[in-house]
Amino acid sequence: MARPAGHLRTAVVSAALTLTALVGGWTWAAGLVGPGFDPLRESISALASLETPHRWVMTSALVATGLGHCLTAWCLGAARPAGRIALALGGLATLGVAALPLPSRTESSAAHTAVATASFVLLALWPALAARRQGPEVLRRRVAWPASVVLLAAVASLGLGLDATFFGAHERLVAVLTALWPFVTAVGVWWSAGHRVGSRRVRQGLGTVALVGAFTIAGLATTTLLPATAETRSYRATVSLDASPSRVGELVAETTFGDVELSFSGLAPGVRAVPQVRSSITDVLARPNVSLATLRPGPEELNSAIRGVAVEVVVRFAAGALLLALLLVGGWALARRRPPPRSLVVAATVAWTVATLGTAASMYTTYQPSRQTTWRATEVLGTFQQNQGLLDDVESRASQATPYVRNLLALSTALQQKYAADSLESAPALRILFVSDLHGGNQYALMRSVIESESIDLVVDSGDLVNFGTVAEGEAAGMFEGIRSLGVPYVFVRGNHDATSATDTALLRRMDRIPNVVLLEPPGDDYQEVTVGGVTIAGFNDPRWFGDSGTGSRAKQLPARDAFRAAFTGRPAPDVVVGHEPWAVAGLDAGVLLNGHMHSTDLEGNRIQAGTFTGGGPLSHFIGAEGGEELVGQPSAFDVLTFGTDCRLSSLTRYRFRDVIEGRPAYDDVSLVNGDRVDTRPVDPTRTCEPGGAPQVVRVPATPVPTTSTDPSVTPSSSPASTTSASPSATPSPTP
Numbered sequence: 001m002a003r004p005a006g007h008l009r010t011a012v013v014s015a016a017l018t019l020t021a022l023v024g025g026w027t028w029a030a031g032l033v034g035p036g037f038d039p040l041r042e043s044i045s046a047l048a049s050l051e052t053p054h055r056w057v058m059t060s061a062l063v064a065t066g067l068g069h070c071l072t073a074w075c076l077g078a079a080r081p082a083g084r085i086a087l088a089l090g091g092l093a094t095l096g097v098a099a100l101p102l103p104s105r106t107e108s109s110a111a112h113t114a115v116a117t118a119s120f121v122l123l124a125l126w127p128a129l130a131a132r133r134q135g136p137e138v139l140r141r142r143v144a145w146p147a148s149v150v151l152l153a154a155v156a157s158l159g160l161g162l163d164a165t166f167f168g169a170h171e172r173l174v175a176v177l178t179a180l181w182p183f184v185t186a187v188g189v190w191w192s193a194g195h196r197v198g199s200r201r202v203r204q205g206l207g208t209v210a211l212v213g214a215f216t217i218a219g220l221a222t223t224t225l226l227p228a229t230a231e232t233r234s235y236r237a238t239v240s241l242d243a244s245p246s247r248v249g250e251l252v253a254e255t256t257f258g259d260v261e262l263s264f265s266g267l268a269p270g271v272r273a274v275p276q277v278r279s280s281i282t283d284v285l286a287r288p289n290v291s292l293a294t295l296r297p298g299p300e301e302l303n304s305a306i307r308g309v310a311v312e313v314v315v316r317f318a319a320g321a322l323l324l325a326l327l328l329v330g331g332w333a334l335a336r337r338r339p340p341p342r343s344l345v346v347a348a349t350v351a352w353t354v355a356t357l358g359t360a361a362s363m364y365t366t367y368q369p370s371r372q373t374t375w376r377a378t379e380v381l382g383t384f385q386q387n388q389g390l391l392d393d394v395e396s397r398a399s400q401a402t403p404y405v406r407n408l409l410a411l412s413t414a415l416q417q418k419y420a421a422d423s424l425e426s427a428p429a430l431r432i433l434f435v436s437d438l439h440g441g442n443q444y445a446l447m448r449s450v451i452e453s454e455s456i457d458l459v460v461d462s463g464d465l466v467n468f469g470t471v472a473e474g475e476a477a478g479m480f481e482g483i484r485s486l487g488v489p490y491v492f493v494r495g496n497h498d499a500t501s502a503t504d505t506a507l508l509r510r511m512d513r514i515p516n517v518v519l520l521e522p523p524g525d526d527y528q529e530v531t532v533g534g535v536t537i538a539g540f541n542d543p544r545w546f547g548d549s550g551t552g553s554r555a556k557q558l559p560a561r562d563a564f565r566a567a568f569t570g571r572p573a574p575d576v577v578v579g580h581e582p583w584a585v586a587g588l589d590a591g592v593l594l595n596g597h598m599h600s601t602d603l604e605g606n607r608i609q610a611g612t613f614t615g616g617g618p619l620s621h622f623i624g625a626e627g628g629e630e631l632v633g634q635p636s637a638f639d640v641l642t643f644g645t646d647c648r649l650s651s652l653t654r655y656r657f658r659d660v661i662e663g664r665p666a667y668d669d670v671s672l673v674n675g676d677r678v679d680t681r682p683v684d685p686t687r688t689c690e691p692g693g694a695p696q697v698v699r700v701p702a703t704p705v706p707t708t709s710t711d712p713s714v715t716p717s718s719s720p721a722s723t724t725s726a727s728p729s730a731t732p733s734p735t736p
Contacts, residue, residue: 008190011075015183018068022179025061026172032057032604042105042168044175045112049102051554053582053604059098065179066094069123072182076130078189079139083130087182090122107551120158123178124151127185138188147181154178204343211328211351212358215321217243219355220269222320228312230273230305239309241317241359242270249366263374266366269359271313310363318356325352375672428650429689430533431455432576434639436462436596436610439497439617440473444482447613451488454640457691458488458532462539462596462610463495463580467617469546470500471510477618484514489695491518491530491537495580495597496544496553504545518697520578525702527567529574534689535643538700539578539594540564557584559705564588566703575647582609591679592641592649599634601654606678608652611637635669642675647689649675 029047030037032054037047047058069091073084096115103109128148131141138144154174158167220243227240237253247270253260325348333340365371433456435447450456466473474480483490498507505523512519518530520539529538543560544553561584568574577590585593585607593607599616602609615636637656644650656669 007075007077008186008193011072011186012183012190014068014071014075015186018065018072019176019179019183021061021064021068022175025058025064029054029058029061032602037105038168039172040166040169043171044168045097045102045116046105046168048098049105049107051104051583053598053602053609055101059101062094062098066091066098069094069182072186073126076182076186076189078132078136078193079130079185080132083126083128086122086126086129090119090126090178093119093122103552104554120155120174120178121152123181124148124155127151127181130185136189136192138185138192151178151181204347208347208351211325211347212355215324215352215355216359218324219317219321219359222323223313223316226316227274228309228316230309237273237275237309239271239273239313241313242272244270247272251367261375262372264366264368264371265373266362266371268362268366271363271367314356314360314363317359318352321352321355325349373674373677427645427691428642429645429647429691430535430643431457432641432643433459434462434594434608434610434641435459435613436580437464437495437599437612437616438466438479438614439464439612440467440477440479441614441617442478442482443614444479444485447482448486450638451486456488456640458491458537458695459486460491460537460576460578460594461493462578462594463493463542464497464596465492465495465511466507467497467546468500469498469504469507471506474507474510480510480514483511483517486516488516489518489530489532490514490516491520491539491578493520493539493578493580494541496542496548497546498542499545500547501545502543502548508541518695521564527564527700527702529698529700531696531698533643533691533693534647534687535576536572536574537576537578538564538568538574538590539576540584542580542584542597544581553581554583557581560584561588562705563702566705567700569703571700575643576641582607591647591681601637601639601656603652603673603678606680608639608641608678610639611635611656613638643689644675645689646683647687648681648683649679651675652678 026039026044026047030039033047033052044058046052048055048062052058070088073087073091076084076087079087093115097112097119100109100112100115102112125148127144130139131144132139133141154177158171158174220241223240224243227238230237230239242250242252249264249266249268249270251262251264251271251273253273253275329340329345329348332344431454433447433450433454438461447459451459465479466477492511494508499505508519508523511517512522519528520530520537521527521541527538527540529536531537540560540563542557544556557579561579564577565588573589573591575591576594577585577588577592578594579585580595581597582595582602582604585595591606594610595607596610596612598609599612600609601611612634613636616634635656637654639655640653641649642651642653652673652675654669654671654673
């Protein structure tokens, strides 16, 4: 029996949202996981596995997909009951896929595989079971049966294992096909029923909305074809709007030598600027002792240029939208050979006004310094983000470069000062260099240069110092002498490659002999909390070791996390908590959580994940590949955390570089994140952090954790802690 028109509308909307949730979910989730995820090879389910960061995104998408199939089946009354039941069961099986996640991205599960297979098969069978001899064309056997044959063949091809290298892409194609057919069916049934979209007034409203969208696209296209121009004394930039949804709220200055990218919180179209050198630059460069400061536009000059080009962009947008409006109204009049109806003229006028004023208002409210969230420079420009001293003699090197390069550096600095100044403090309480996963790569000469040029007070290493868990490996690579040479405290937690068994503490004991090393969980049962500049740092070791099964990482972190939480219960929450794996620190109470292990950068709430400082270590770089080539490992990376005098994170600067093995690191990606986005704690008026002072190390006794529960609410409070003082050249107090 056919459903009412309202049910058919619901079926169309439900099927459309189901498809959107599935594709949008895996796209968003893969973006959050980062470059470590390979969508060509890895399955959709890998994004929802228990050990995948941000797994809630894909899990939510699977739940939405399953519920959407059930709702579509309920509303498609024109289909045979058997087909609707099969579609609903396919939706329930999809819910089962979400409820029975894979243990990890590399492990399988019989229960998960069973429900996933059932979901695919049911979604492929339902068109044939829903077919009728008569009725809507899309439900007739000559259409529905071939559709089922194609879908079943696609599902069967997954089981053949045609090429594991492209299994992820293969599975996504099949998933799209099985989610697309319910939408095609719902639209076909709606069309065959002869329904219109709402009343005349509703259709007019929808038409006006469509005109707003069309005029907006026309305006954006006009700014691309006829970009506006911004000028200062030394440079000129063409400016246009970007229609790409991925560029919403982004201002990008594109150059041959790299891009300057600024992100803002807002829904304005993206802005694309292409800077060029003016011929008058030669007059400036001819003067003696010219510097970057000479080329750099002043605040008033920059503001004036921004205001002028903003007006030009809006005028071009309005002209392009108006041209399309005139073409539509005039075309209607010519086709009908009579004046256009008043309703069309009114709709076009309203749509043009909304598109123009709405775009202008969104740009004005979005592109404000107070709404800037991140600042990022790539390639050559990436070397000049936080200050001019990241590499030695930057200014003198620039003086030998072409005028074009020097001008671009001045432009990037001016933009950074304008939009990131609020997050920078002239005398911060503490600057931390955060590194991880060195894996036997002795790059401490490079680390020393970063410490000196970035005025680092403290290094935090979240583990995997070596590859095979032995002290001999670290000695052979010179790792321990490299740490000693840094001249600043080196705070360390053990990674899963830093031991050979569950009870092996040899590497920790060797690290404890280095004068400037502070172990947050030294050998024994206690922890250590270090305070520098008033900022407190705590953490704990990875309980795993090199050579363990490599499975169940998330579950193996829970006892260590619970033990740490129990020991620190009743104490003020640390400003920083360090662990090796992301699942270890997740959910702990702290201003900022730090981890490594994944060899890729990530930022999830207040959890900061560092990439590998050495690109995975020498073994990643020098394992021979096919064709005589060499693997280059992952991009090398490190973070700089700046804490203000309010003891909160004020900025997070993320660097990625390459060419480490050659000894000439090139910084090709630098981003600046406002600390307020990460450390969301309210300001504590009773606390003040000040730069300087020797590190203060506090021993925190371990507290037994009941083995029958990991609920932090049942763990007892810790006992009082003892306090000792340590300096960068003094060994921290030994732990029993």
